[in-house]
Amino acid sequence: MLKDDIQKLCEEGKSVDEIIDFALQNYKSIITSEDIASIIELGKEFDEDVDESTNKVLVFDIETAPIISYTWGVWEQNIVGIVRDWYILCFAYKWLGEKKIHVLSLPDYETYKKDRHDDKDLVNDLWSLFNDADALIAHNGDNFDIKKANARFAFHKLSPPSPYKQIDTLKIAKKHFKFDSNSLDKLGRYLGIGRKTKHEGFGLWEGCMDGDKNAWKRMVKYNRQDVNLLEEVYLELRPWASTQYNFGMLSKSLACSHCGSNNLQSRGTARNKTTVYRRIHCTDCGGWSRTANNTRDDKPLVSL
């Protein structure tokens, strides 16, 4: 009973001191010093959960192995049999703004010695990252990386990770610009940021599937650079995009919805049919936001 009450108070956002007061008042005769210690521990956990300033935006990219199949010919053929289905070879990631880029690949796991194509532990780690994230950033992530990851989660009988927002740099590029090409490599070049790491083509994937150590080194390097470039491209495009993830929510005071900066200027008004808002310009990223409150006391008439 005491434990249930404590859990409930934590969920209601009560402070550790308030919960201890409650426990002492209501369970005075039975409460022990161990109970007090566990209240403090539980309180810490909940405090971590509600830390609104923590950046939980994951920038990531996955590399998959192709399907290996039999065909009767080489041109526009039906597949007559699948030798081995696709799986995840590796993924690179960083939390937005983090210095280090992490790459996890199949040879990092014990299971690799027994089966070079077993991605269960790798997929488990990817699932944990998705589960920790409030938002995921990937290039073509909505159609490829996130769906591919989900397919492997389902294959390995993992439940859906906790909900997150999706930010797809390919969609941002297509919606707001007419670039000659929307590939990450071409975007990086056009925006003067950098290029993807060059590789020898399909041979690199073949080498990894065959267990070639040097091929794996090149794959990890290639994957790492993709995430490096992805973050840079995202940061360039971000003031243009209105995404579902509001960076302003990370700050306790008024902050840019695109980047979370507090360096803001009030510049004019934004209106829809019935409401007038203050228009806010971010002097850091250049993005535009608006306040959420109506600046008028009354609502105007609208035509019938």
Ligand SMILES: [Zn+2]
């Ligand atoms: Zn901004």
